[in-house]
Amino acid sequence: MIVGDSKPLEEILSMIEGRDKVLVLGCRGCVTVCNVGGEKEVGILASALRIARKKAGLPPTVEEMTLERQCDPEYVEELADVAENYDAIVSIACGVGPQFVSERFRDVAVFPGINTTFIGGALEHGVWAERCQSCGNCLVHNFGGLCPIARCSKSLMNGPCGGSASGNCEISPEVPCVWDQIVQKMSAMGRLEELEQVWPNKNWLTARDGGPRKRVREDLKQ
Amino acid sequence: MKAGSNLEKMLSAGHFAVTGELGPPQGNNVEEVRHKAGFLKGIVESVNITDNQTAVVRMASWAACKILIDEGLEPNYQMVCRDRNRLALMADILGATALGIKNVLCLSGDHQRFGSHPESKNVYDLDSVQLLAAFKKMRDEKKFLNDKDLDGAPELFLGAASNPFADPFEFRVTRLAKKIAAGADFVQTQCIYNMDKFREFMKQTVDRGLHEKCYILAGVTPMKSVGMAKYMAKFVPGMDVPESVVKRLQGVDKKQQAAEGIKMAIEQIEEFKEMEGVAGVHVMAIEWEHRAKEIIEGAGLLPRPVVD
Amino acid sequence: MRLQYPTNVRVIQLPCSGRVDILHLLRSFEDGVDGVYVAGCMEGDCHFLTGNLKARRKVEYVQKVLESLGIEPERIAMYNMSSAEGPRFAEVAREFTERIKELGPSPIATAQAA
Known part of the structure; x- marks a missing residue:
């Protein structure tokens, strides 16, 4: 999944300063799974923003909405009747969300409420780690199923x-050497000699x- | 002859070779380069010029190499994959060889998170093994990586680094073999302190016959003090400093520690001279260039033989 | 035990302190309360094993949110006490009420009243 991190409240507050009506917009996709941008987090961020506004004596209009996904136009369309009611939409989807909303609604200012960090998975509840760099040509089977591009700090293919x-x-001693893991795994499988290949x-x-990427599936396209 | 460098000639003539190392200044202080080079002149075959070593910005390695050539020394141009993509690496080697540089050492490079600009973007378009392969192709096939012909191909004596003390140990000789397969003509090792482990590494290397395909120069860095030994043991990743080294330095008076460090380096070189598969030594007297002569002389390696 | 504790403390009962939600805590502040504390069982004595530990982490999370918003994080606290300790419950209620009195009214309530 795509993993993200909440932006500091102070940063979000300064982004939306002077904007009266705010919508906090969540996404039920990856960011819900990594507990940073789902309905729950929409509620928490909206509540925190309302507290800040009340404290400052400002109108506390901070509303909440969570879309099925922010990376599909059909779901973004659900905002059609309401988007223009807001002076700011804070999207807490991955980096795709704010852009899809921005592209669809020309006159609406959209702000990112999270930092999109990486493509990864949960090692345990509350701990995530990077696994893929979307290089567009997967080779992990040659490296014991582990990716040297995403997980070696130097992306070494001959580490x-x-x-x-x-x-x-x-x-850092906190960062495992994926090449150590690759060697161990290939050894365990009795395939270490495959790593002799340059x-x-x-x-x-x-x-x-290669530039921003786009993918067209003719069989699906309408 | 691949490049006809002094280093290549010395090694191919079967002499026990000696290389030195010089770190360019963090500025364009030409005098500093000349000053340090002066200490190494006539006592080593060639001098490695580091390339933004430890990811700290310094005078470009190729430029410092040119200064050495003008001073009558032979440089080993170190190149790291961290700071340049394949376009820049190929362009730089063409420029460097045009300036008379003949030896190059291909390295991955320390990660920039250690360095002077940790917030920078790194490149790693190629890794060190791929860089060796790229330069070998340019030299032997006279082609760029894209198979297009070069208008003038570089003559290069290709070097690689090897760290026998990094993990996993069982894969270290294999990685050396990969570098040799990719094109390394000579290899300089990381500073050696754990002689037992190095002997084991060399035994595996010789067992695979790698020493016959490539010249292996053993890395020597004299310890200046107990503090340096402890620092290297603790904070430099991939450095193996046994407790016995620290203890030996601790065993002498503080003022005598530097001399003891030099004595230890000399003893190591004496052993390397006899060790099967070791073709020379790479003396890295870091910010201690003026003491390099003592070590090389002490090991009975002066005057340097003259080859043609 | 007819123990007295301050009448301004409003008790919301939950099956376990682990059931407390960050949103419950934040919404109370949004509604203008001056302080909130969570009274959970003694650490190590949770019937559901870690409910009270989770509650503590949620309280700490809200403390950070309050801090970011420029509100005293001391306005929220976690207390652990056994259900057999009635006097302790009353004591904590008095202690926390005192703390909040010293801090004064919530800046949210103050701003709203102005």
Whole structure:
């Protein structure tokens, strides 16, 4: 899923300063699963914003709404009748949400309430870690099913580098060295010799380096 | 001959080679480069010029290399994959060789989170193994990575680094083999303090016959003090400083620690001279260039042989 | 035990302090209360194992929110006491009421009244 982090309240308050009617807009997709942008968090952020406004003696108009997804036009359309009632929409979906809402409603100011951090998964309740960098050409099966592009700090395809120590990355003892894990996993599978292959330079055209990406599925397109 | 550098000639003639190291200044202080180079002149075959070492911005390595050439020394141009994509790496090697640089050391580079600009974006378009392969292709096939012909191909003696002390240990010789397969003509190792582990590493290397495909230079950095030994043991990732090294330094008077460190380096070199598969030493006297001569001389390696 | 505790404390009963929601706590402040405290069982004695520990973390979360909003985080607190400790319950009620009296009325209520 896409994982995010709430922006500090102070930052959100300063973004919407001087805007009377505010809508906090959640998303039932990834950000609900990672507990940062679902209905629950919409309620908490809206309540905090109302407290701030009441304290400042301002009209506390902060309303709440959560869409099925903010990354699909059909759900964004649900805002059609109400979007223009607001001076600010604070979207707490991933970075896609504020943009889809902005693109659909020309005159509405949209603000991001979360920072989108990475594509990853939950290691345990309340702990998430990055797993994918969406490079557009998955190769993990060659590396014991673990991704050196997203998880090695240097994206080395022929690691591990000389900074790998006791299973950890040179950047921090808190960061596991994925190349250590790749070697262990390939060993466990009896396939260590496969790592002797020199991986040639990667084609980054399919990654963000090739420009903003778009995908068209002719079989689905209407 | 691949590049005909002094280092290449010395190694191919079968001499026990000696390389040094020089870190460019954090500014454009040319005199500083000349000053440090002066200490190394005539005592080493060639001098590694670091490339934004530890991710701290310094005078460009190629420029400091050119200053050394003008001073009559031979540089080993260090290049890290952290700061440049393949376009810049290829362009820089063309420029460097045009200026007379013949040896290059291909490195991944320390992550910038350690360095002077931790908030910067890193590149890592290629990794060190791929960089070796790219330069080998440019030299041997006279082509860019895209298979287009070069208008003038670089003549290069290709170097790589190896850290026998990083983890996982069982994969270290394999990674060395990969670097050799990708194109490394010579390899310089990380500073060695744990001699037992290095012996084991060299045994595996020799068992695989890697020493016959590539010249391996053992890394030596003299300890200046107990403090330095403790710091390296604790804070430098991938550095293996056994307790015995710290104890030996602690065993002498504080004023004698530097001399003891130099003595230890000399003893190490004496052992490397006899060790199978070791073709030379890489003396990294970090910010201690003026003491390099003592070590090299002490190990009976001066005067340097002359090769043609 | 006919214990006396301040009449301004309004008790909301829950099956377990773990049932407290961040929203319950925030909404109380939104509605202008001067302070909120959660009274849970002694740590280690939760019938549902960790309800009271979760409640404490929620209280701490709301403390941070209040701080961000420039409101004294001391206006919310977590207390642990056993259900057999009636006198302790009354004592905490008095203690917290005193604390809030010292802090004065909630800035939200004050701003609304102005």
